[in-house]
Amino acid sequence: xxxxxGRLLTIDLSAETYEWRALxxxxxxxxxxxxxxxxxLLYDFAPAGVEPFSPANPLILTSAPLVGTGLTTxxxxxxxxxxxxxxxxxxxxxxxFFALELKRIGADAVVITGRSSHPTYLFxxxxxxxFRRADHLWGKSPKETESSLRSELGDTxxxxxxxxxxxxxxxxxxxxxxxxxxxxxxxxxAVMGSKNLKAIAARGNAAATVADPQGVEAIAxxxxxxxxxxxxxxxxxxxxxANLAVFNRLGTLxxxxxxxxxxxxxxxxxxxxxxxxxxxxRYGCASCTIRCEHLFKSLAGEEQRLEYETLFALGPLCxxxxxxxxxxxxxxxxxxxxxxxxxxxxIAWGMECAAKGLLPEASGIGLNFGNAxxxxxxxxxxxxxxxxxxxxxxxxKRAAARIGGETGDWAMHVKGLELPGYEPRSLKTMALGLxxxxxxxxxxxxxAYEVDFSGEVDRLKTDGRRGMLVAASEDFSxxxxxxxxxxxxxxxxxxxxxxxxxxxxxxxxWSYSADELKRAGERIHTLKKLFNVREGWKSNDDWxxxxxxxxxxxxxxxxxxxxxxxxxxxxxxxxxRARGWDESGYVPKAKLSELGISM
Amino acid sequence: xxxxxxxxxxxAVILAGGKSSRMGRPKALLPFDxxxxxxxLVRTLAPLFAEVVVVGGAGAEFVELMSLLRSLSSQxxxxxxxxxxxxxxxxxxxxQxxxxxxxxxxxxxxxxNLTLVRDEIAYQGPVGGIYYGLREAKGEFVFLTSCxxxxxxxxxxxxxxxxxxxxxxxxxxxxxxxxxxxxxYRRSVAPLLGEQLERGELRPIFLYEKVRxxxxxxxxxxxxxxxxxxxxxxxxxxxxxxxxxxxxxxAEEQRGxxxxxxxxxxxxxxxxxxxxxxxxxxxxxxxxxxIDLALPREATLADVLAALSDRLPVLVGPIIxxxxxxxxxxxxxxxxxxxxxxxPKAPVQxxxxxxIISADAGx
Ligand code: SF4
Numbered sequence: 013x014x015x016x017x018g019r020l021l022t023i024d025l026s027a028e029t030y031e032w033r034a035l036x037x038x039x040x041x042x043x044x045x046x047x048x049x050x051x052x053l054l055y056d057f058a059p060a061g062v063e064p065f066s067p068a069n070p071l072i073l074t075s076a077p078l079v080g081t082g083l084t085t086x087x088x089x090x091x092x093x094x095x096x097x098x099x100x101x102x103x104x105x106x107x108x109f110f111a112l113e114l115k116r117i118g119a120d121a122v123v124i125t126g127r128s129s130h131p132t133y134l135f136x137x138x139x140x141x142x143f144r145r146a147d148h149l150w151g152k153s154p155k156e157t158e159s160s161l162r163s164e165l166g167d168t169x170x171x172x173x174x175x176x177x178x179x180x181x182x183x184x185x186x187x188x189x190x191x192x193x194x195x196x197x198x199x200x201x202a203v204m205g206s207k208n209l210k211a212i213a214a215r216g217n218a219a220a221t222v223a224d225p226q227g228v229e230a231i232a233x234x235x236x237x238x239x240x241x242x243x244x245x246x247x248x249x250x251x252x253x254a255n256l257a258v259f260n261r262l263g264t265l266x267x268x269x270x271x272x273x274x275x276x277x278x279x280x281x282x283x284x285x286x287x288x289x290x291x292x293x294r295y296g297c298a299s300c301t302i303r304c305e306h307l308f309k310s311l312a313g314e315e316q317r318l319e320y321e322t323l324f325a326l327g328p329l330c331x332x333x334x335x336x337x338x339x340x341x342x343x344x345x346x347x348x349x350x351x352x353x354x355x356x357x358x359i360a361w362g363m364e365c366a367a368k369g370l371l372p373e374a375s376g377i378g379l380n381f382g383n384a385x386x387x388x389x390x391x392x393x394x395x396x397x398x399x400x401x402x403x404x405x406x407x408x409k410r411a412a413a414r415i416g417g418e419t420g421d422w423a424m425h426v427k428g429l430e431l432p433g434y435e436p437r438s439l440k441t442m443a444l445g446l447x448x449x450x451x452x453x454x455x456x457x458x459x460a461y462e463v464d465f466s467g468e469v470d471r472l473k474t475d476g477r478r479g480m481l482v483a484a485s486e487d488f489s490x491x492x493x494x495x496x497x498x499x500x501x502x503x504x505x506x507x508x509x510x511x512x513x514x515x516x517x518x519x520x521x522w523s524y525s526a527d528e529l530k531r532a533g534e535r536i537h538t539l540k541k542l543f544n545v546r547e548g549w550k551s552n553d554d555w556x557x558x559x560x561x562x563x564x565x566x567x568x569x570x571x572x573x574x575x576x577x578x579x580x581x582x583x584x585x586x587x588x589r590a591r592g593w594d595e596s597g598y599v600p601k602a603k604l605s606e607l608g609i610s611m
Numbered sequence: 612x613x614x615x616x617x618x619x620x621x622x623a624v625i626l627a628g629g630k631s632s633r634m635g636r637p638k639a640l641l642p643f644d645x646x647x648x649x650x651x652l653v654r655t656l657a658p659l660f661a662e663v664v665v666v667g668g669a670g671a672e673f674v675e676l677m678s679l680l681r682s683l684s685s686q687x688x689x690x691x692x693x694x695x696x697x698x699x700x701x702x703x704x705x706x707q708x709x710x711x712x713x714x715x716x717x718x719x720x721x722x723x724n725l726t727l728v729r730d731e732i733a734y735q736g737p738v739g740g741i742y743y744g745l746r747e748a749k750g751e752f753v754f755l756t757s758c759x760x761x762x763x764x765x766x767x768x769x770x771x772x773x774x775x776x777x778x779x780x781x782x783x784x785x786x787x788x789x790x791x792x793x794x795x796y797r798r799s800v801a802p803l804l805g806e807q808l809e810r811g812e813l814r815p816i817f818l819y820e821k822v823r824x825x826x827x828x829x830x831x832x833x834x835x836x837x838x839x840x841x842x843x844x845x846x847x848x849x850x851x852x853x854x855x856x857x858x859x860x861x862a863e864e865q866r867g868x869x870x871x872x873x874x875x876x877x878x879x880x881x882x883x884x885x886x887x888x889x890x891x892x893x894x895x896x897x898x899x900x901x902i903d904l905a906l907p908r909e910a911t912l913a914d915v916l917a918a919l920s921d922r923l924p925v926l927v928g929p930i931i932x933x934x935x936x937x938x939x940x941x942x943x944x945x946x947x948x949x950x951x952x953x954x955p956k957a958p959v960q961x962x963x964x965x966x967i968i969s970a971d972a973g974x
Binding site for chain 1: 891941943947950952968973
């Protein structure tokens with residue numbers, strides 16, 4: 013087998029045992045790697061209805077066929093589990109050297125179940141798995157944990173993925189972190205923490221072979237060249253933070269808990285200003301020519317990586333206008349291992365409750381929109397689950413359910429996952445994409461907003477084509493996330509399915525057509541949905557927060573624009589039709605056989 | 612610079628003091644579209660300028676000019692005129708009798724404040740006229756033209772004015788020649804011209820070498836005035852005849868399009884202005900987030916990008932393709948926050964805000 017090892021490593025933390033098993037070629041061909049393989053394994057390894065924090069909930073790490081091929085932006089791995097935030101699938105990606113090392117251990121996937129009786133870390137090396145005590149690491153940040161382990165293991169080649177305090181304390185939106193990057197969304201770090209697993213250290217030398225090395229290198233060479241063209245200039249010159257200024261101007265920058273879609277005080281936070289005033293250096297994932305990471309300096313002189321989602325969530329969403337606060341808040345989230353989107357989203361919910369007098373504890377720390385001190389205090393409290401942090405560590409959906417009343421109207425989540433920085437009312441295709449996404453309000457597992465920004469549709473209006481467009485975007489992302497190719501390379505392909513099919517054929521030796529790849533995308537996406545249905549998905553889970561359906565946007569170029577329930581319902585129907593699902597959103601049997609999914 | 616802002620900060624100067632020897636009669640007074648040419652010019656320029664300075668010659672036509680222009684002034688009683696022949700260019704405000712304060716056909720808002728000054732050292736070439744005009748004007752910049760060029764094109768003039776912010780002179784270069792009598796000057800260059808006069812350097816090009824001069828290329832001019840009619844001037848009775856015919860033809864074309872008679876507008880009515888807002892890499896390169904551009908008539912995205920290329924050449928390559936009409940693959944354009952456009956033929960209206968953004972909204 014080329015491109016894969018054809019092996020799966022299962023680890024039982026309770027029994028401290030592990031097993032190498034064969035991975036069927038048919039499964040790899042059908043689901044590729046990354047998110048696809050992870051979803052397929054989740055479906056099989058998670059007992060139906062498993063509690064996310066139960067030892068039986070599998071934490072799955074997967075590699076992918078392109079990892080290690082030298083193709084730019086492909087040093088990535090996926091983490092898949094049942095989300096403690098949504099109760100549905102959590103599928104997150106992270107990247108860089110840990111991804112390369114994970115593939116070199118000789119497995120395409122690692123499935124971790126059980127729970128250690130004490131803090132533990134795993135050391136996977138040369139086909140051996142060691143269960144080591146991690147008491148001395150407990151409480152450390154992911155970064156400290158990484159460096160401790162690398163020196164403790166006496167091997168700088170060791171790569172580490174770890175959780176911070178938030179994961180240890182099962183904050184429902186805790187991340188798994190490696191080299192400053194995060195498998196960020198859906199609380200995968202909390203699942204890891206629930207297993208008393210502090211870190212995974214990997215070291216290996218098992219390289220997967222490639223069927224046509226010259227052919228692959230030729231494509232890799234061409235993609236390297238394309239990755240440096242004008243198409244990716246935004247990522248290279250400014251990074252994702254470039255979104256802020258233009259989103260603000262287009263009335264699609266969620267502000268003060270989605271009460272507005274423009275932020276008057278945005279100037280200091282624009283990517284352009286940050287690059288001018290705070291730029292420190294550019295960095296990137298392993299094997300990447302684009303290198304989109306931008307590190308900025310705070311007033312205190314500390315270097316901090318900042319992405320648009322972090323910037324929006326800890327900035328305008330909380331009414332924060334100064335870059336120092338945002339950079340410091342981002343640093344705290346990294347330190348504790350917190351998903352910045354859900355952190356910002358949940359804090360913003362708390363701020364709105366406080367403003368309306370519904371959260372008395374919040375007034376103690378002055379949790380008001382724009383109060384930088386309060387943001388600095390509440391982030392550590394969330395990570396420690398102390399005081400008001402105990403409530404907010406549950407995420408906005410559960411916190412609102414506890415407080416009750418109308419606070420649920422301001423909990424800006426879908427299926428429990430907080431919304432990313434794309435205002436749905438002024439990006440109608442995105443609105444649909446967010447409503448139907450299996451992992452909740454997500455901007456990564458589909459790129460529905462791309463349609464809104466393309467001019468192909470009127471972004472402020474709805475129509476019957478959105479279902480088809482969202483489905484196509486989801487399938488495309490499913491393939492991208494399973495190969496795995498960074499989404500920032502996506503526009504460098506001219507005919508994605510044909511080129512990627514050719515690439516996968518050259519890597520694996522299979523003859524993989526564009527059509528087969530498209531079908532794989534649909535299959536992967538459909539299986540996510542099937543997992544969710546098995547775990548209790550109901551039609552009303554594909555829906556948006558009440559605020560978005562009740563309030564029109566008050567400012568900016570999209571002033572007066574809203575989204576009605578009937579518009580959303582019509583878009584949902586167009587989506588289910590495009591998918592060939594029934595009108596309640598369930599997958600009919602015929603679809604399963606069409607996609608070759610056997611339950 | 613937006614239109615309204617330009618109207619406050621820029622003056623127009625019309626040089627009407629040149630020799631009319633080959634024409635045989637004063638050019639400023641030639642009938643054109645039913646009125647004396649000088650009136651035609653002032654009316655044409657009125658929408659763009661709050662102040663128009665007419666530099667008249669030393670001859671007898673000066674008095675006639677004065678009475679002609681009085682009805683065009685927003686302050687007819689205060690039409691500036693010289694009081695003593697030996698005090699050129701020192702206008703005063705005489706108490707004009709009320710009968711001069713006649714209503715006229717121009718709309719009040721477009722009535723410029725008119726000043727008439729005498730070019731005492733007449734017939735010494737354009738530098739003298741430019742110098743006296745600049746000295747008299749109150750605006751920060753001056754659009755200067757001569758009274759024998761009837762085909763003024765407001766779109767081109769707006770464009771020239773929009774270029775002045777970083778320069779001292781903006782001068783068209785048409786058919787391999789500078790056009791100093793259809794150019795924009797910063798008023799602050801007047802002393803340099805005075806020195807030139809003293810030294811007897813009578814060619815404007817000496818000035819261009821000394822100050823920040825923006826040479827406007829033929830391609831750039833053609834976007835607003837494809838045939839360069841703006842530079843067509845009349846020196847002989849034949850030129851005059853030809854110009855009248857041409858005017859007639861333009862008027863007919865205009866009527867064919869359902870547009871107003873050209874005498875109500877400039878021969879090439881202005882397309883107005885748009886604002887380009889730059890985001891992301893474009894903003895970093897340009898070191899500015901906003902720029903106003905003059906638009907030709909029936910403008911398209913391609914016109915905007917061409918004008919933007921002229922103003923910010925640094926964008927050509929990374930943001931604007933080398934054809935200067937389209938964006939490179941990583942960039943997109945949105946009009947007024949509403950419509951995303953890529954087609955270079957997409958229409959752009961005066962007053963539009965055009966956002967140049969990254970084509971990839973991934974974050
Ligand atoms: S483009 Fe950015 S996120 Fe993608 S692989 Fe490169 S550095 Fe990593």
